[in-house]
Amino acid sequence: MTPRTKEQNEEIRLRRLAQIRKAAADVFLNKGPLLEIRDVAAQAGLGYGTVYHYYSNKGDLLHDLLWDALDRAGEWLEVPMEAPHDSDAGMAPAGGHFRLAAAADTGNSAAAGSRSGSRVTAAELGPVAAAGVRLMQLWAEDHALYLLHKLAGEGFAALPEGRSIPLLAAFRREVLTPLAALLRSGHAADGAAASGGNAAEPQDLLQHAEMLLAALVGCASLSLRRGKLHEEARDIARLLKL
Incomplete structure (x- = not known):
């Protein structure tokens, strides 16, 4: 299998971030600040470890989500x-x-x-x-x-x-x-x-x-x-x- 290029890896990273942020916004509508990383992972259809790799806490996730929305x-x-x-x-x-x-x-x-x-x-x-x-x-x-x-x-x-x-x-x-x-x-x-x-x-x-x-x-x-x-x-x- 041909290794992915740096550009392909970056595209995957950005797509995954967008997927996580969208899931977090959807979860927040129902749970508000009580949302947890595991809730976001379930909504996004991703493993907990995958989401945790990008965001180790919900504060960073909410912060990035809001700036991205802005x-x-x-x-x-x-x-x-x-x-x-x-x-x-x-x-x-x-x-x-x-x-x-x-x-x-x-x-x-x-x-x-x-x-x-x-x-x-x-x-x-x-x-x-x-x-x-x-x-x-x-x-x-x-x-x-x-x-x-x-x-x-x-x-x-x-x-x-x-x-x-x-x-x-x-x-x-x-x-x-x-x-x-x-x-x-x-x-x-x-x-x-x-x-x-x-x-x-x-x-x-x-x-x-x-x-x-x-x-x-x-x-x-x-x-x-x-x-x-x-x-x-x-x-x-x-x-x-x-």
Whole structure:
């Protein structure tokens, strides 16, 4: 048998890591922080020793899972960052263009088969509602993304402070700031009358973005556990009056 090349070994390693992280996210939905490495191994269909070779404790596994999910967290909403006003600190201008991005392939074939027929556009629902629906549909396809948003709302308290602080700062930069920019654009589109003639402050919009994500996480939980989130996302958006 021909020995594997270094590139083949690296491909196998990355594929195995992705398999373990996906299994860990699935287990966390049911067991929360009580999950153990043996639970992840069973969910992934791997031996305990194989998983332990990559992750000797669940803290390291959760940490890597969340950072890996953060790499995909901005795909649901892409905001070109044009020159901001001085007071807007990193937000796109009100007239900026927003686009809902396609989902990453997470290996969930059932969800992937339903993507093409359930694309959401801002013209149908409005930009904020469309973004919320698409995000929930991504959660249905990629449970690690849901876990990222859920734990972000808790300040990543499941991690030690030295690990939670950098992750929370990155989440704010990669997720909350673009969402706040979308909310700012929505306020501008609604007209000054809706806000009493005063534009919302950037900090208020960031808090609004945090509350919106918390509401989506809470409302999506039951549908996600029942395997119905992809198809019920629009109903949730209407319930929340996004």
